[in-house]
Amino acid sequence: MLKKVRITSAVIVLTLSLYGLISNNNSILPFTMAGLAIMMVVMGAEERQKNRKSYRSYLFFAVSLLLILVSIEGFIY
Numbered sequence: 001m002l003k004k005v006r007i008t009s010a011v012i013v014l015t016l017s018l019y020g021l022i023s024n025n026n027s028i029l030p031f032t033m034a035g036l037a038i039m040m041v042v043m044g045a046e047e048r049q050k051n052r053k054s055y056r057s058y059l060f061f062a063v064s065l066l067l068i069l070v071s072i073e074g075f076i077y
Contacts, residue, residue, distance in 0.1 A: 002046050009039040030074030033067050040064035 013035040020028050044060030 002042055006039060006042045009035055013039060030071045033071035033074060037064045037067035
């Protein structure tokens with residue numbers, strides 16, 4: 001199930017990024033960052049489910065927190 005959510009969010013982020021790049025529309029960047037944050041949370045959850053004793057899941061969660069903060073800042077300004 002997490003794999004489907006990850007692939008779906010990746011397609012959405014890719015579509016938003018391509019649209020922003022082609023149309024030179026920078027107002028959708030916060031939405032792209034929020035989608036990337038969702039994708040990173042799902043990737044971190046997948047790593048935790050695999051019971052790997054690595055730092056990757058913590059890194060995914062930390063990066064997703066940073067992306068959430070950046071997207072909130074983008075929504076405010």
